[in-house]
Amino acid sequence: MKHSTEPAALVRRLWRAAIDADEYTAAGIVHTALAEGVDEETLLLEVIAPVQEMVGVEWAADRISVAQEHAATAVNERIVASLAHRQGGGPRPTHRGRVTVSCVDGDWHAFPARLLAEVLSLRGWRVDYLGAQTPTPHMVAHLHLTNPDAVLLSGSIPTHLPAAHAAITACRAIGVPVLVGGRAFGPGGRWARRLGADRWAADARGAAAVLDAGVPRPVPATGRQAVDDLPHLADQEYTLVLQSRPRLVKHTLTELEDRFPALRGYGDEQRERTAEDLAHIVGFLATALYVDDADLFTTFLVWTADILQARHVPAHSLVAALDILADELHDFPRARRLTRLGASALGARPAASVLGPASESATGPESAPEAGSAPVPVPGAPS
Known part of the structure; x- marks a missing residue:
């Protein structure tokens, strides 16, 4: 039986496999779709990312357990890795330049950053992916060694914004521009600008577009303190x-x-x-x-x-x-x-929970997650 390769249909099937912790079925769904002509970026951003978003929403609504959340996230992470290293894929060409992708120090929610790294790699960037909660001094040491065109900093939980501010200031102090993204930076990136980031992007495709347009290098500055940017x-x-x-x-x-x-x-x-x-x-x-x-x-x-x-x-x-x-x-x-x-x-909060009734996104295309949306990192949720 041939299944639909429409993203909404793939989301429903992958969700069922991921929530059952069925890694092999999940991988088969994605790799079969790839073989049938669905491009890798679409699979990453319009299939895997929405499924991961559903994991966060369903955990928050207490419709799946912490163990199910962990298992589903692990399945999604392994699928992303399998796409990056699939047999016969070979090394990806790099011709755009070099960037560093990292999570804010203290932030364990690495999945959005990993998706971003894979998308930029597909688009021809050499990506140094540093993963979760990278200490700022170690990241800056890496920048001294590699001199990238930009740092892309992912933040999922707002309580790490002070650490993000320190990282942004340290990177710009050595002349490396900083592009940030993730829910930690608020609606429309409102706190990204307040903390001195050079650019903000809502998602991986937006980040790629910002890099393509070019981000000027900041003039190196030393001795800046948080109070210089935030007088309050x-x-x-x-x-x-x-x-x-x-x-x-x-x-x-x-x-x-x-x-x-x-x-x-x-x-x-x-x-x-x-x-x-x-x-x-x-x-x-x-x-x-x-x-x-x-x-x-x-x-x-x-x-x-x-x-x-x-x-x-x-x-x-x-x-x-x-x-x-x-x-x-x-x-x-x-x-x-x-x-x-x-x-x-x-x-003033409504009596009914804003989490709403049980999600139907795993059973009906009318409620499938928005294409290309980032996974939902929820404050206090298991990572």
Whole structure:
């Protein structure tokens, strides 16, 4: 039986194989489509990427387990590798120049960067792919050795934006332009520009187009500090809130037990998970202080409320946690304002989860993921 090679049909079939952890069937679907004339870039961006996006969405909606998410992601990663090294494919020609593709230090979500590296390689670039959470000093040392035309920096989780800022500043200080992408940089790349990136791209094809147009090399500069780009950091609220995170988490957890006595019956693992959730809240609060943008914090809170609702956990506990944090942050006016805005955003949130009903993207073409969209890296999700 001959199957359709339309991307939407391939997405549905690959999804079923990936979620069943059936690597061999998944690889067969992709390689058969390749043999039947579907080009590799289409497979990467319009088939594999949407399936990976579905993995994130379905995990967030609590419709697949962490183990299924890990297994499906591993299947997709191995398929991408098999395409890059398929028998008889031979080395890809390089004629455009040389670039470095890397994830922000601390960011383990390497799948979007890997897809980007493969697309640029297909288009004739020599790509040095450094993978997940590359420490900035090691990346800069690599740039000194290779002198690439540009660095392409992928960021998936906003709490790594300060590390991204440090990497952007360090690369530009040695005259290497930086192109960034990924959901960490906000809608339309709003935080990319704030952090001094030379360019931003929404997806792999957009990044390739930016490189084709050319990115001028910056004039090397030394001695720049974060406050030079972000004057609001002079109030030290970001630094002090981040340094206070362990204390804030401990205090908030204790206060929540007083307000919700059922928490006292939590086991060690439940308490640890609750503390991790509170640490994420404080981390996103600190990052919103860093970029001076309330939307970063409120968007995370609404997403978290949806995650909790999908797992049948009352989201009103978030509002209580924010009230406790606001009282504790009485000496930090910007942080206190953000907690109040966060509580308001949660109060205005619709009763129904924005995650919506069970996705039909694995069964019907009308709801297939947008072609070429990047995989969804969700804050706090398993990598």
